[in-house]
Amino acid sequence: MDKFIWESTVFAIVAFLVLLWLLNKYAFGPLFAVMEKRRQLIQEQMSTAETSRKAAEASLDEQKVALEQARKEAYAIIDQARSTSTKQADEIVQSAKNEAARLKDDALKDIESEKNKAIAALRTEVGGISVKIASKIIEKQVDEKSQEQLVDQYLKEVGSK
Amino acid sequence: MxxxxxxxxxxxxxxxxxxxxxxxxMIITFALARLAVRNLSVENPSKMQNFMEWIIEFVHNTVASTMPLEKVKRYLSLGLTLILFIFISNLLGLPFGVVFEYSEPNAFLGITNELLEKYHGHVHIAFWKSPTADLSVTAGLAIVVIFLVHYLGLKENRKHYLKHYFEPFPIFFPLNLIKEISKPLTLALRLYANIFAGEVLIATILMLGLWGLPFLAAWQAFSIFVGGIQAFLFTILTMVYISQATIHHHDEEEAH
Incomplete structure (x- = not known):
């Protein structure tokens, strides 16, 4: 207590240096190496994460562009379809109109020819009937000569009508 | 005593x-360190490894608070060894003591007749203490540190290291010299006095017998705290001295 033992001092110095060397070689050295390795690992993982984040961003942009492209294409297709359908509708309406006009014309022609036929038939019929009527009246009142004159006159009148 | x-x-x-x-x-310190690095793993450290890495982190931060970050790595082992060795030393004397009573002269144990006479025929020999409760040991540690400080100062920062003895004026040389001499003295005496006083007080409390038990418990708990503080202080002062000797601060000089 009251005396300073320098031998202890020397021993303490030697002991401390030996301990420092031992710890450095067998304990701290390996531990520092492991900590350094972990630091590198974390750095690596961080840089990997950064790259994958960038890649994800790039692919997202790409997808956005692709989506925009697809949307534009879809609009174009819809527009095309719309114009095509309008054209087709016009065509259908046009052809229907043409058909209708054709049918009407046919019908008119039919009507005309039927009318002509009816007129011709009627003319023949009326001629016959009037002859019959006249002959019945004249049989009783006039001779054959005046009868013929009368018939002709009547016929002319009918024909002029 | x-x-x-x-x-x-x-x-x-x-x-x-x-x-x-x-x-x-030494054995405890080395065993502890070896236990911590038994199964070293980068990704899945064991509890002991975690504990030792926590200590390393702590010392790293302590050292980094005194000097630029890129210089810390060189002194990390020194700081770790200092703090572990001193802390374990400080705690070593706390849990028990080994004291034998001798009444015969014994050359092997250094018991002389004069010593026996001084204690009236019965001398108590203590075989167990904190090594840091011995001024010879703390002086050894301080010598290691101070030697390192001046060696590093001369080797890495010679011009400014030598110049700082004559600053701010050459007349201050004696003061600076006293400052440099007081560094190892305070380093050794502070540690020794704290731990030795703790042990003296423990010995005194033991004289109280059973009544001293609560005091003993309280003081031992406080001694653990003191042991930690002193280990930390010794380490950080070492780093501060190394930093002062080796690193030249431009802005600091302009401020003076």
Whole structure:
């Protein structure tokens, strides 16, 4: 207590240096190496994460562009379809109109020819009937000569009508 | 009070209590460190490895608070060894003591007739203590540190290291010299006095017998705290001295 033992001092110095060397070689050295390795690992993982984040961003942009492209294409297709359908509708309406006009014309022609036929038939019929009527009246009142004159006159009148 | 067993081998004195406890401290420190690095793993560290990495982190931060970050790595091992060795040394004397009573002269234990007379025929020899409760040991640690400080100062920062003795004026040389001499003295005495006082108080409380138990518990708990503080102080002061000797601060000089 009251005396300073320098031998202890020397021993303490030697002991401390030996301990420092031992710890450095067998304990701290390996531990520092492991900590350094972990630091590198974390750095690596961080840089990997950064790259994958960038890649994800790039692919997202790409997808956005692709989506925009697809949307534009879809609009174009819809527009095309719309114009095509309008054209087709016009065509259908046009052809229907043409058909209708054709049918009407046919019908008119039919009507005309039927009318002509009816007129011709009627003319023949009326001629016959009037002859019959006249002959019945004249049989009783006039001779054959005046009868013929009368018939002709009547016929002319009918024909002029 | 107790005497310590000192074997005189032809003028070379071996203090068994000091040598023994230093060796025990070394074994504990080394065993602890080896246990921590038993199964080293980068991704899945064991609990002991985590604990040791926490200590390393703590010392790293401590050292980094005194010097630029890129210089820390060189002194990390020194700081770690200092803090572990001193802390374990400080705690070593706390849990128990080994004291034998001798009434015969014993050359091997350094018990002389004069010593026996001084204690009236019965001398108590203590074999167990904190090595840091011995001024010879703390002086050894301080010598290592101060040697390192001046060596590094001369080697890495020679011009400014030598110049700082004559600053701010050459007349200040004696003051600066005293400052440099007081560094190892305070380093050694502070540690020694704190731990030695703790042990003295423990010995005193033990005289109280059973009534001293609560005091003993309280003081031992406080001694653990003091041991930690002193280990930390010794380490950080070492780093501050190294930093002062080796690093030249431009802005600091302009500020003076």
């Amino acid at each position: 107790h005497e310590f067993p000192v074997w005189d081998v032809g003028g070379f004195r071996i203090d068994f209590s000091t040598w023994g406890t230093i060796i025990v401290t």
